Amino acid sequence: MPPARVALFVTCLVDLLYPEVGEASVALLRHAGADVAFPAGQTCCGQPPFNSGFVDDARRLARGTLRAFEGFDAVVSPSGSCAAMLRVSYPHLFAGEPEEERARDLAGRTYELTEFLVDRLGVGPVEGRWEGRVTYHDACHGLRELGLKGQARALLSGIEGLELVEMARPDQCCGFGGTFSVRLPEVAVAMADDKAAQIEETGAVAVVAGDAGCLMHMAGRLGRGGSEVRTIHVASLLAEAAGLRAGAT
């Protein structure tokens, strides 16, 4: 079977702020035998205007995404939230619009990274080494819109030296919520403090998650409070533990 022709939807946050997460994603996909492309026309999935109620502006961005990912077997993103936007929200966003069929088509071949690795490519626990205790945050949209739960933990379970300790409420929102975090900053910060306390309680050296937005929010609050706890994207942790050099096949 020829390798799946996979387009990486890197997301704007990873592209601009955490490019190493994109590299790690490519490394993991290639290690699993996928043929990875990066369509240069991609920008942002459109969540900021969509979640603020500005559907016309969201469609403008979404049309660019539809164009960029035409013709690939699968579109894979290191973000449960952005993947859910394509898979769950685009069909609603384009309901009754000329692009409806294309939106449905894209929705049907969009995956979050760990989901794609485990459920589509059959990747098992990643072999490697990473010393330290971590805790895993279940980002909301991956968890509740895509139904992710076990994939990331399964991939992490093979890493020697890595101890995964669950926090009290791993599925409680960290307070990011996209534009929510700047519309209601005080409430968002209180939510982040709630999360930070749960993370600290585990004694973990790092909190791991599959969404750059949540990681940025947790890192921003942990850092402001002088915490030593690191935030790390699950793709970065897996690639680092497996000793995958970015770009290696």
Next chain:
Amino acid sequence: MSAGEERRGTFAELSHVQLEKPGLRRAIGSAMDRFVVNRANAFAGADLEAMRRTGEAIRAHTVANLDRYLAQFADAAAARGTKVFFAGDGAEAVDYVRGVIRRHGATRVAKGKSMASEEIGLNHALEADGVDVVETDLGEYIVQIAHEPPSHIIVPAIHKTRDDVADLFNDVHRTHLPADPPELTRFARELLRDRFLAAEVGITGVNFAVADAGAFVVVTNEGNGRMCSTLPKVHVALMGMERIVPSFRELALMLPLLTGSATGQRVTAYLNVVGGPRSADDVDGPEELHVVVLDNGRSKLLGTEYRSVLHCIRCGACQNVCPVYRQVGGHGYGAVYGGPIGAVLTPLLDGFERAGDLPNASSLCAACTDVCPVRIPLHEHLLSLRRDVARERAGAAERSAFRTWSGVWSRAWSYRLAARLGRVGQVMFARGGRIRRAPFPLSRWTSGRDLPPIASRTFRERWKRGGGRPGNGSAGGS
């Protein structure tokens, strides 16, 4: 809710006040955690998803045929001697209840929990008439003497610690009670007992009306609902017009869904079935029974995309799991109904001018949708409401900001250019790999959180440079 309390501020303002209160978040959080665990235990071994789907189907069917079931209920109730009054809005409902009380020359009212009565501002109206109204649900009693609205649909005093309650009782009743819940409860029970016996009129809510029987049920844990409905010679029950099921058969599912979702109880302590006023051979019960069926904006939701909000059975489960509610409690919303259901229902009933900010009081984490016993897609409604509010009321500045931003970011070349400009601009703000202070609008982030700077080389720049094999360094770290 036009007859109810005016909102005292926006969600941003009110939540600020709540966040400043010491101990509030701990009190609410620990109660919520208890309910979440109890709920899981209550449904352990049950096929909860199947129950939720059936619950949804029952509610959807009932609401879709609401006119028929309400007419059936009214006829059956009238046949049993119950007086049913359909109130178009809060003012009509209040006037009707006032009229009943006036006709009986009553001055003392014992009241069971009723969110509908909060919605129409009934207590204030009756007190203005000189009627002595006492809430008999312990939590409601606590918030009543504290002069506060309920903070939670099921647990009105969820925001108060045992110390708060002891201080309140000692202050109001000039006592020296310890901060011991059994002791405080015993005190309140003795005090309320006299009030039950003295009341001429009892007012309760309705959990479910039963259409074919013309009866209704009241669920309580303290037995106070039964005292209110049997001891006074007149009983007035208030219900939202959607709080109905076709027959008793549906209650076999709806009651466990309600109690399990609300407090994590498999069964309630008291289930009070009220079938009509006292008949000749009854040993107790009221001489007169009134049911006020409240529309107050509900019927205009029938047939709209928001109709499923009328499926709500007021269990409060969405409040129990909401991470926003967890921080600010019900008082942060400044509405009768707080939490996710309130953020959906309030703007629909009260209008966007009064409550158009509430759909934003959510991170759209969807925990509410996941927990709802009748599968109301609460977070999707919040999203749709944001769209409707944006259409009707968005300011020119916000509208043009999103238009400009989406214009720039919808093309790869202008997006890349914006990233490069941002990288130049951030030099003034980034220190040690993070931005601690940034100009508006990013200041709304950096007020409480650090911001990562734009990378020296974006992913797409690395990809291009590597010819499809981006980067040469380690893939780790973020």
